[in-house]
Amino acid sequence: MKTLKRFVLVGAPASGKGTQSSFLSETYDLKPLSTGALLRAEVAAGSELGLEAKKYMDAAQFVPDDVVNGIVTQWLGSNRNCGCLLDGYPRTVAQAQTLDANLAELGLAVDIVVYLNVSPELIEARMLRRKACPKCGETTRNGEELCPKCGTPMIVRTDDNPEAFAKRRRDYETLTLPVVEHYREQGKVVQIDVVEEGEPETVSARIEAAIKAYAEA
Numbered sequence: 001m002k003t004l005k006r007f008v009l010v011g012a013p014a015s016g017k018g019t020q021s022s023f024l025s026e027t028y029d030l031k032p033l034s035t036g037a038l039l040r041a042e043v044a045a046g047s048e049l050g051l052e053a054k055k056y057m058d059a060a061q062f063v064p065d066d067v068v069n070g071i072v073t074q075w076l077g078s079n080r081n082c083g084c085l086l087d088g089y090p091r092t093v094a095q096a097q098t099l100d101a102n103l104a105e106l107g108l109a110v111d112i113v114v115y116l117n118v119s120p121e122l123i124e125a126r127m128l129r130r131k132a133c134p135k136c137g138e139t140t141r142n143g144e145e146l147c148p149k150c151g152t153p154m155i156v157r158t159d160d161n162p163e164a165f166a167k168r169r170r171d172y173e174t175l176t177l178p179v180v181e182h183y184r185e186q187g188k189v190v191q192i193d194v195v196e197e198g199e200p201e202t203v204s205a206r207i208e209a210a211i212k213a214y215a216e217a
């Protein structure tokens with residue numbers, strides 16, 4: 001039976017990763033790591049890394065890898081006895097390699113990578129079912145023709161800028177999917193293929209079964 005402490009969750013934008021992230025945190029008692037929140041906390045604390053990060057955040061630029069890696073390593077070191085969930089990090093193979101090396105120095109490692117592989121067709125269909133009411137602002141996810149609150153015909157939600165979404169999708173494919181392959185080589189990936197729409201609870205149950213099988217293997 002493997003002891004699983006450090007989880008990484010990987011999934012495309014709009015794959016339902018947020019829901020499964022909450023499920024994993026609750027089920028396995030994991031502390032979620034948010035690089036955004038960590039960066040803001042370091043900035044607020046005025047630490048050396050925080051001051052470095054602030055320069056980039058003030059200029060609305062990406063905080064460079066070495067600063068993010070430093071903050072994450074510090075966090076993982078001070079939470080070494082807790083279960084944790086890394087979601088949105090590592091975002092690139094370079095980050096994964098640094099993470100592995102930094103964890104190894106602490107005598108730790110990533111224990112499991114949960115890869116939520118939702119088909120692009122399914123994600124696209126989901127986006128089209130995200131509707132908004134032009135009159136009262138009610139939003140829904142199930143493609144409702146009429147607003148459940150005021151009966152006005154609904155329109156497809158446009159709060160997701162299509163170009164920005166396409167860019168996030170491309171970045172995910174070119175930068176983050178190789179992270180899955182990086183950990184697959186280490187035999188640490190549990191892959192959940194989702195090709196048909198269903199309840200999030202069904203996906204959660206499949207994730208739980210796959211993690212159990214992985215831990216017992």
Ligand SMILES: [Zn+2]
Pocket residue numbers: 133134135136137138147148149150151152
């Ligand atoms: Zn309405």
